[in-house]
Amino acid sequence: MESKKFLLQEKDIPEAWYNVMAEMPNKPKPMLSPATGEPLKAEDLFPLFTEEASRQEFNTTDKWIEIPDEVREMYRIWRPTPLVRARGLEKALDTPAHIYFKNESVSPVGSHKLNSAIAQAYYAKKQGVTNITTETGAGQWGAALSMAAKHFGLELAVYMVKVSYHQKPYRRSIMQTYGAEVIASPSMSTKAGKKIITEHPNYQGSLGTAISEAVELAMSTPNCKYTLGSVLNHVALHQTVIGLEAEKQMEMAGEYPDIVIGCFGGGSNFSGISFPFIRHNFSGERSTRFIAAEPASCPKLTRGVLRYDFGDEAGYTPLIPMYTLGHNFSPANIHAGGLRYHGAGAVVSQLRNDGMIEAVDIPQLETFAAATLFARSEGIIPAPESSHAIATAIREANKAKEEGREKVILFNLSGHGLIDMAAYDQYIAGDLMNYEVSDEEVTANTVGLKEV
Numbered sequence: 001m002e003s004k005k006f007l008l009q010e011k012d013i014p015e016a017w018y019n020v021m022a023e024m025p026n027k028p029k030p031m032l033s034p035a036t037g038e039p040l041k042a043e044d045l046f047p048l049f050t051e052e053a054s055r056q057e058f059n060t061t062d063k064w065i066e067i068p069d070e071v072r073e074m075y076r077i078w079r080p081t082p083l084v085r086a087r088g089l090e091k092a093l094d095t096p097a098h099i100y101f102k103n104e105s106v107s108p109v110g111s112h113k114l115n116s117a118i119a120q121a122y123y124a125k126k127q128g129v130t131n132i133t134t135e136t137g138a139g140q141w142g143a144a145l146s147m148a149a150k151h152f153g154l155e156l157a158v159y160m161v162k163v164s165y166h167q168k169p170y171r172r173s174i175m176q177t178y179g180a181e182v183i184a185s186p187s188m189s190t191k192a193g194k195k196i197i198t199e200h201p202n203y204q205g206s207l208g209t210a211i212s213e214a215v216e217l218a219m220s221t222p223n224c225k226y227t228l229g230s231v232l233n234h235v236a237l238h239q240t241v242i243g244l245e246a247e248k249q250m251e252m253a254g255e256y257p258d259i260v261i262g263c264f265g266g267g268s269n270f271s272g273i274s275f276p277f278i279r280h281n282f283s284g285e286r287s288t289r290f291i292a293a294e295p296a297s298c299p300k301l302t303r304g305v306l307r308y309d310f311g312d313e314a315g316y317t318p319l320i321p322m323y324t325l326g327h328n329f330s331p332a333n334i335h336a337g338g339l340r341y342h343g344a345g346a347v348v349s350q351l352r353n354d355g356m357i358e359a360v361d362i363p364q365l366e367t368f369a370a371a372t373l374f375a376r377s378e379g380i381i382p383a384p385e386s387s388h389a390i391a392t393a394i395r396e397a398n399k400a401k402e403e404g405r406e407k408v409i410l411f412n413l414s415g416h417g418l419i420d421m422a423a424y425d426q427y428i429a430g431d432l433m434n435y436e437v438s439d440e441e442v443t444a445n446t447v448g449l450k451e452v
Helices: 051-057 069-075 087-093 114-127 140-151 162-167 169-177 191-199 207-220 233-239 241-253 268-282 346-353 364-378 386-403 421-428 439-446
Strands: 004-006 016-018 064-066 083-085 098-103 131-136 155-161 181-185 224-226 259-263 289-295 305-310 319-324 358-362 408-413
Touching (some): 004 241, 016 233, 016 241, 016 268, 051 114, 051 233, 083 241, 087 364, 087 386, 098 386, 114 131, 114 140, 114 233, 131 140, 131 207, 140 169, 155 169, 155 207, 169 181, 181 207, 207 224, 233 241, 233 346, 241 408, 259 268, 259 386, 268 346, 289 346, 289 386, 305 439, 319 346, 358 364, 364 386, 364 421
Parallel strands (some): 098 408, 131 224, 155 181, 289 358
Antiparallel strands (some): 016 064
16 A cells, blocks of 8 residues: 555635536526426525525526634534545556555445534524434435434434335434434335335335425425435535545645546536646646546436426426436435435536536446445555546556656545445445346436436
């Protein structure tokens, strides 16, 4: 293990989040009301989200949004996170590329999700909210919000995608240890869940289904708000602490990334690592490549279409301008549960449409091969989600070797995989497989959606 860490001090924790929408050459189209088809305003989201999160969602003018002192104080528990030069991986690949990763796995819950969970729980407490709901795929977001909710004295109900509820029992245990109620989704506790179970009794769930249930519970419970772990603009905003710290650390290393990579489900950690760097592309100072790495079994950015679509399966949410596989799309039961989402956030979708970011889809077996190599060369067992970014970094490092030129590659290690060892057991035993999505399936699920 020859890796080198670049560490910041507590004083270097960012004092403001970076709002990419303020500087985007082309703003994303507005969300639409499914009832009227008219553009939404911040106050239209007040019944569902906290007022401050709603205002942040629509803020297209303020480049910097101050991080509240109470939030920043909690960030000090684990932030700033290390930037690491992955010399062990470089050596294993025999590549001239310099590979760096931002290690978000050092948070108390083992992932980057706490960056937004603390902010959203704080805004709920400040507003006088007593109960919050959410969904979770692999359980990283649910675990993070459970910790944040307990800190601020909020009651939390988490709808966990059923396949992950059974695949990852210890992450469910983490949520329950923090005091959250965890429900396998689809469930019989909501109209949306009952309908799905009635029509598909053996359905193992999706993030879209879990969102429907969490939204329904929030809307039917007094003094309750819904919180979201990815996709929407305010979530991406909170995650920019990752890239802002990484900027300072790359400067300490005396380098600047040619390529920035993040795994991609709805966009939270990809946005967090990339948005602070992409602003230098906007100004023409830099020409960094940004690559979103998604599963081949859920390839919304690489195979989806840009349409207005619901963020959930039941159609409770506003219509979002997104690259989508269709809100009825049923993803394969891969172990990267946090990436099993049908659509991409509006900002990332706009950047993708403008050619400012790239996307690749990675087969499941390639991600576990990359994860195993990373564990053996860097000593960290990565989450299955993060392994998509690692696999993409390896692809780019191998290209650098073929081309015989040095490149600087930065990726976000969004979480560790120490609670995902059942997936590694299956991989080692040869029991995992790849999944593909047909063009016919995409077409069938997106027909009739409104064009952006």
